[in-house]
Amino acid sequence: MPDFLLEIGTDEIPARMIQEASQELQKRVEELLGKNSLPYKEIKRAETPRRLVLIASGIPATQPDVQEQLTGPATKVAYKDGQPTPAAHAFAKKAGVDVSKLQTITTPKGEYLTATVTNKGKPAAQVLAELLPKEIASIYWPKNMYWRAGKPERFVRPVRWIVAMLDGEVIPLEFAGIKAGNQSRGHRILGPEQVSIAAPGQYVEVMQAAHVTASTADREYKIRKALDAATRTVPGARWREDAGLLKTVVNLTEWPSAILGNFDKQYLSLPEEVLVTVMRDHQKYFAVEDASGKLAPHFLAVLNTDGDPDGLIRHGNERVLRARFNDARFFWDTDQKTPLVNRVEMLKVVTFQKDLGSYAAKAERTGTLSEKLCSMLGKAGLKVDANAVRQASQLAKTDLTTELVKEFTELQGVVGGLYAKAQGLPQSVADAIYDQYKPESTEDSSPRTLEGAVLSIADKADSIAGMFALGLVPSGSKDPFALRRQANGMVKTIVEHKLALNLGQIMEDAREGFKGSDAEKKFTLRGEAYVQGVRNFFRERLEFYLRDVLGLAYDVVNATLAVGADDVVDAVARAGAVAKVRPSADFESISVAFKRMKNILRQAAETKKKVAEPFSPAALKDEEEEKLAETVPGVAKRVKELSASRQYEPALIEISRLRPAIDAFFDKVMVMVEDEELRAQRLGLLQTLVKEFSSIADFSEIVTERK
């Protein structure tokens, strides 16, 4: 059973694309082998910036033969007077057997000629040579390119060599004008340039000798070790774990090592946020902290070479970082000459979005919206410093005009906050500006202060309202303005700060902000279409939050949101309570009963049956229904009281207590009786039950085992 090796050698593949492409190639080849009766024992992949590699062991040298039964012409056509006709001869020829070997088969349509043919399995090398190029060509790349004249194919970067082997034999495949061989290439600098592969099983070892650690996991291990070792040269120091950065450097190197460099302590007077951003985002350096967790004047660079015996590489990296830090300090000092308050005017020439106008206009709208939010929160008894929010809204985007943010765009907001503080503005204003973009993901925390939360919500609501009104609604994988992320951020912030805000109201107020503006003339989603679009969008975001962030079951989420999705905090409380009581047998039973009640009421409505509203307890006849009718008002009252203070779990337990009465009712009482008046009363009773007890959740949405 031979082993199979495929290596696609390219110019450097972008670090962010390597892993997914390699996984996809593996999946494609697995499927190809499976579909073509070429089972493998084990398949492994490896990948570096310059190669995607697959190694499969134990593949059959040839496909198994396959027997196939062919059906030919009808017997009565195939034979005349016992002699085979030209039709029979033609069929025999096609099947590749002698006429005498033809057999017959009886089908419902009559008797036909048949022949059993053996399809010889093809050699695995031939199958792979034929089919692999198409799989290679089909790999998805977020951005690809042409390189050959005539533009015959696209790939992420030019393909330079291909190794394709079954044991020692080269598989004669060709892709992008490159014929596969057994020659790979070593590390770009450390080499050797040409590497002969004798057999697939030796690939990893041979490449290791050529200064290429092909396995991603091995490189990561090597880098961690190297970072540890380099950090140990500074007593008490630790390197800051950074999963994203680690992934990047793993995918930027074939033969990694690490060095520790230093920078002058004087730069530590710059904010840590700035220093870390420069190191991580611009130089791909790991930050180093001292024993107390404070940033230390060192950095770690991951190299794609053997080491740095002469210290030249360290020297070069230190030089670059020094220049970067100098720039940052220069920007910081320059920026201070124009305080944020003097930059408000400058926002008039900074575009927010081409149809929505400038950031100056956005700041104004956000300010107005923030004020409305503050007054809503004030009414609910939350103490917000409305003055701080107003000031923060006004200054929030001014850092976009600073040199530091122009250079380090990822620090927008953060820089504004730092400058506000440096310029003596109140801490609450500085913090709100600093946190305005938070939370930037579901893992990120929401703004630390209430003022920050209000600003963050107002800013995001304004963006979403404007984009939606312009018809720039996210769809499928298309969400160029990250509106989903922003809406997720709003939901998370409202929940975590327990804000008594109504999403529908926020979005209506946000839409108000555009009234009479030039932007409004370009709006395409108007009136009810806007309201409905925004409502559906936020309902999805809330669903996402309840399901993916809080981990609640989808039916719990549906049941909860079916009765209201505007008050986020309330919805979360209701969903949490429903999730808690859901496992109990009583609740399950109640859910079944509510489903049944809803069905009965729906059928009644469809057949235009009369429903007594309100029902009259005196008109009921059976003991079970009288009992149920008696129980309802008391339970309803307690549920209302508990719900008023959001004690939803006890409220639901209260509802569960109806179970014996409801069960008995359905056991003994027939609702759809002939007696029209009695039926109307019974339907009225059910209607009351559904109405009274569906304010927390729509129980009929709960998926139950019993029907």
Add this chain to the structure above:
Amino acid sequence: MPTAPTYQELILRLQNFWAERGCVLQQPYDIEVGAGTMAPETFLRVLGPKPYKVAYVQPSRRPADGRYGDNPNRLYKHMQLQVILKPPPDNVQELYLESLAAIGIDLRKHDIKFEEDNWEAPTLAAWGVGWQVMLDGLEITQFTYFQQCGGIDLDPICAELTYGLERIAAFLQDVDSIYDIVWARDPQSASPVKYRDVRYQDELQLSVYNFEKADVEKTWKHLEMYEGESQALINQFNALMADKNAGAAERERFPLLAAYELCLKCSHLFNLLDARGAISVTERVGVIARIRQLAVGLAKAYVAQQNVTVETAQQQKGGAA
């Protein structure tokens, strides 16, 4: 340790290297451009099927980047060494690495990485994919496989190597400020002439002009006039192509290259107005679109004109046979 090359030696070595590999050595284009890509040796030559190899230094003006000569790492006008290889040879990356060796960089002692960086110039309707080449953490070259230019898909594509000359020189000479780069050294006295001696006045005065003195109203007028003339020429050329009676010679001699120069003027004046803070939000989008329209119109016209030349040549050949 051998002494690091001076700034001019660095340029000479790179030029020699690429000349030896078949490149035409062009001289810097004599109209303001923001990047070597905008010089016609790149923008126009990459269009169409004709192979071409060229290298040239291009002083590149970016008014908004000026810092009055104060900042050790930033310049209003920096210099690029631009190399166009059309089509790119299979070993283009290896060739590039050899060029680094040619300027005295021992790659075995340094750390070199090709990190994804895709290049895009909206005003030129041009883009490509490639890398920033990082040497010991310093970006020294932009390496691009050019895919589209002036809105036209390139076939063949080309490789564009843009060396940042000041950065590389500062690296080789191990100085922290661009202004401390030794530009030239007197062979007799060995006394240096520094970047500061050659360029400081230029940086200072042009920063003053770009940020403070440029007359906004007149600059707008210049922009409009250049734009008008460029567009008029494009329109005339298009009319000429549509005119069935127009002869090949008339089409071939039509001054599209002049129209392109006028377009470059517009681009520079736009950058100047931008640095001057004179462009509002709404204007900005509009002006970029207008310049892009010129660039796209010119690219199309240029390809059409090249085809006229090719057809003429084929007809002559056919006539002779």
